[in-house]
Amino acid sequence: NAGVTQTPKFRILKIGQSMTLQCTQDMNHNYMYWYRQDPGMGLKLIYYSVGAGITDKGEVPNGYNVSRSTTEDFPLRLELAAPSQTSVYFCASSYATQLPEAFFGQGTRLTVV
Amino acid sequence: QKEVEQDPGPLSVPEGAIVSLNCTYSNSAFQYFMWYRQYSRKGPELLMYTYSSGNKEDGRFTAQVDKSSKYISLFIRDSQPSDSATYLCAMTGGYGNNRLAFGKGNQVVVIP
Numbered sequence: 525n526a527g528v529t530q531t532p533k534f535r536i537l538k539i540g541q542s543m544t545l546q547c548t549q550d551m552n553h554n555y556m557y558w559y560r561q562d563p564g565m566g567l568k569l570i571y572y573s574v575g576a577g578i579t580d581k582g583e584v585p586n587g588y589n590v591s592r593s594t595t596e597d598f599p600l601r602l603e604l605a606a607p608s609q610t611s612v613y614f615c616a617s618s619y620a621t622q623l624p625e626a627f628f629g630q631g632t633r634l635t636v637v
Numbered sequence: 638q639k640e641v642e643q644d645p646g647p648l649s650v651p652e653g654a655i656v657s658l659n660c661t662y663s664n665s666a667f668q669y670f671m672w673y674r675q676y677s678r679k680g681p682e683l684l685m686y687t688y689s690s691g692n693k694e695d696g697r698f699t700a701q702v703d704k705s706s707k708y709i710s711l712f713i714r715d716s717q718p719s720d721s722a723t724y725l726c727a728m729t730g731g732y733g734n735n736r737l738a739f740g741k742g743n744q745v746v747v748i749p
Contacts, residue, residue, distance in 0.1 A: 528680075557737075564645045566725060566741035567681070582736075614680055625671070626727075626737055628680030 530629035537605040545600040547615030556598040560611040643740025656713035660726035667728040
């Protein structure tokens with residue numbers, strides 16, 4: 525049982541480049557989330573989705589885009605990378621109708637130089 | 638006022654000591670109160686949760702929720718070096734309102 529899988533694990537981007545962080549889950553969860561974690565700042569919600577075809581902004585959506593074409597996949601797109609987007613990104617998923625425990629991936633460590 | 642406040646200061650304790658962590662919150666709609674544990678360079682994992690007010694014990698871990706004061710706590714008894722991790726509180730309104738609000742996390746180091 526793979527749970528939530530994120531790729532890549534590490535990436536270095538140059539300012540202005542774009543990339544997509546991949547996230548897939550095999551638990552048939554309705555809800556999926558993208559968080560970023562900066563040192564001493566906890567987890568900040570970027571975007572979330574309550575089901576295929578439905579996405580919504582979280583606390584810090586600027587500079588990011590998402591799509592949810594299937595239940596399993598929830599990619600996060602960074603357009604025009606900036607140094608402020610240097611962070612660790614976590615994808616998570618949860619059931620809609622059970623205990624709202626979020627299952628997290630292992631994270632993507634992104635550096636923008 | 639932020640939804641969830643957790644003083645992010647690091648905590649170093651000797652092995653066997655009691656670790657006490659806490660969070661305060663402002664949203665009265667929160668019903669589920671959780672503690673996540675995050676080891677270095679890993680994703681957070683749910684440690685334990687409490688529904689509404691009260692205490693919950695799981696081995697060496699005790700979670701307490703006081704909804705009247707909007708205050709939650711996590712206690713770790715007989716702390717072990719393997720408990721060294723970052724502990725994040727999280728809360729949510731529950732079914733149909735699954736968005737989790739996280740605290741900033743406390744880094745705990747248990748010194749052998």
